[in-house]
Amino acid sequence: MILKEVISKQIDSIKEELVKMSKKIFELSELSYQEKKSSRLLSDFLENNGFTVERGVGGLETSFVAKIGEKKPKIALLAEYDALPAVGHACGHNMIGVMSCGAAVGFKNAVKNIDFTLMVIGCPAEEHGAGKKDLIKAGIFDDIDVAMMIHPASMSTGYDIAYAIKRYKIEFFGKSAHAAADPSKGINALDAMILLFSSIGLLRQQLPEKVRIHGIITNGGQSFNTIPEYTSAEIGIRALTMEEVNFLEDKLRLLVQGASAMSGCKNKITVEEEMPEVYVNVPLANTLEKNYKLLGEKVTSRTYEQGVGSTDMGAVTQIVPAIHGYINITDGKDIPTHTREFAQAANSEYGYKAMIRATKALAFTIYDISSNKELLTEIKEYFSQRRRDF
Template sequence: MSASRWYGTAGAAIAEWREQLITLSHSLHDEPEVAFAEQASAAKLAELMRSAGFKVTEGAGDLPTALTAVHGEGELTIGVCAEYDALPEIGHGCGHNIICAIAAGAAIGLRAAADRYGFRVKLIGTPAEESGGGKQLLLERGVFDDVTVAMMAHPGAIDTAGARDSTQACSRFAVTYRGHPAHAASAPWDGVNAADAAVVAQVAIGLLRQQVPPSSRVAGFIRHGGSVTNIIPELAVLDYEVRAPDADKLDALRQRVRDCFRAGALATGAEVSFQQAGPDYLELRNDPWLMAAYCAHLPDFGRIAVVLPPEFNTASTDMGNISHVVPSIHPMIGLRGATATAHTREFAVASRTVAADEAAIDGANLLARVGIDLARDAGRRAGYVALRGGRDTWR
């Protein structure tokens, strides 16, 4: 059977499940859950995958809201990553409800070809992308050990699919200053002002930004800086993140930013400590062959990928961590007519529209076709399988 026939077979399977896929997307959108608290979201995905004939394992990698759904046998395992965590207060302002529907649909489409071409489909439900690095935790715990290639697609205002498209490496951490309380009117000199330490640090970081390249970012806020006006604050807590084009630049900038926080402690006499908020996110490395295969199918769905300039790489994702170990792609699929940017209430609204539903089905078909292309290409398939066998060296 020709490739086009198998694309049709996968597409027919996705079309058969279209109503359930759209229902999943809408249901996740209507009941948003944040990182590591996605109990209902994971359960909805698990139920759909079971009903589609997959063997589902909930709590994958000892993460209660992670799961795997597997079908087929063979040395080639095509991994499809599903995300379903939402943003605090904003809800699905990053469109993870669409990502989840795309992944489920792609897995269902690939299932239709898996037995014919002798490969495994493995959908991986990955919690806590927005914060917490769920994919990195699953990677460390062996959930990706059997995965030959990994794929997902992210919604946006435009379609992008460049092999050199990337994301920023990112580190998030909390900073705690501990001082000494005193009455702010009768004896302020007896206190050590933790809030002042935070102010000194933020001023230092503001000045540091003059020497930070445009490709890097420093952002944060004061979570706690005192309770009442007449007591010198003994505790201040800040949440900060540092972003840079790659892991090496990230580490260098993080050290400079932390020196600014140490300066606040030195200036005020407060004690400072740092607490990592989760795994570092590494920069994304799209696999050229897989991305070229994805691009080749875009015209069939009336889509054209926009070529992004390098400085556009401002987002961060834990899919970057996977891409350093497993050949991966993470294209962006456009919501036609959308103008909002991610992480806004406006984009949350756009993530439950007809355009969002269309992107979910198109994305599922596109990823399924990439998997079929790989399964049918004996030489390329053998190369990726061999790469997985030597992964320790490759890493």
């Protein structure tokens, strides 16, 4: 407890700098793979505080790995910092990287001699591109014992529910013709697309409750007086497990074939992105929640009613004992992410105070894992057994 008080004081001593960084990242609002200034701001902060930093890892220009210590265990905090088009940091990523960097520096300054390896991994493109999957392929997560991050939300919890997802590009190829003079000579690719979306709408009547299929038409033709020869759409399938997603993919492919058969078009289906569900490590989640309570933070149970999305953190949780926790930055108001209202919360006085509490909770959890061999063993055993108690 005494060391946690020291950690808390160390984080308090840098909180103005942390808030300043978060505000700057909010102002920059750099999109996925374009987070050059945001990434540099965070990695410079770590480097200036004694961490060894390697930038541009895994072939991603805006990634980084910061490290201090050499021994096992290896504990990694993950940083995100990309924004959304139009609404900016409406998912609060301006806070995520700051919390991880602040926790790492606060812990390091309090403990002085670190007898394990503490890392911060800068992960670009969570919103569009799944940067963590690229880092996994590059071996950045090899040999890591525990990975953690905290995401802004309307509640505080160590737990997460996140759908597995696959994102598809659907294309139909027809034949153009004048829509008034010679319509019978055309093969209408837009008809095929409308048939597909109508079929998906009907399929939803038979889908399980926790399944989502949604999409947009990205190309519906170029001119109203020309039979469209080409159309495209982006469609996502989400479910609680990747097995369910794959089962529904078979149905989607049948619908695409059916739309082609009815319209006379050819088709092409491309899987553009896939992310597995988040696998919650219960002992690790409970440890974060205990530290939230120690700091006076109200902990809320994670439920489906709070809304469920998808994240590339799911890929990390499948290979490393990990958690994707949440911190309430909305002062109890139920504000969905990806809205302008949530963006306001991510740049609010209350939000920044919550960010500092979460930074402390993350640092406290580093201490618990690194100083308690029994806890680390429990975390690893839970992961190896693939238990699903949540």
